[in-house]
Amino acid sequence: MTIGVLILSGCTQSTVLVNPKTGERVTCRAPTDKGGIVAIDPFGKRENCVQQHEAAGFVQVDNLTPEQRANLNSSPQTITIERR
Numbered sequence: 001m002t003i004g005v006l007i008l009s010g011c012t013q014s015t016v017l018v019n020p021k022t023g024e025r026v027t028c029r030a031p032t033d034k035g036g037i038v039a040i041d042p043f044g045k046r047e048n049c050v051q052q053h054e055a056a057g058f059v060q061v062d063n064l065t066p067e068q069r070a071n072l073n074s075s076p077q078t079i080t081i082e083r084r
Helices: 045-055 066-071
Strands: 014-018 025-029 078-081
Touching (some): 025 045
Parallel strands (some): 025 078
Antiparallel strands (some): 014 025
């Protein structure tokens, strides 16, 4: 008997990006159903949001350099973008 395990790597509900020059933050979210459960995202809406903002100079929070982190304002403006 063979048991299969499905691992969804890189499957995150949201990604936070920061503009290191302005401190502006953006959250790109995967679509959810009415119950808040992450839905299948066949069109890659969250990924498209991330790519568009990275092209505009934003950096994923996990990828900020120590210097970029040090230069961020302590209370930047937060913008949440949800595309469905």
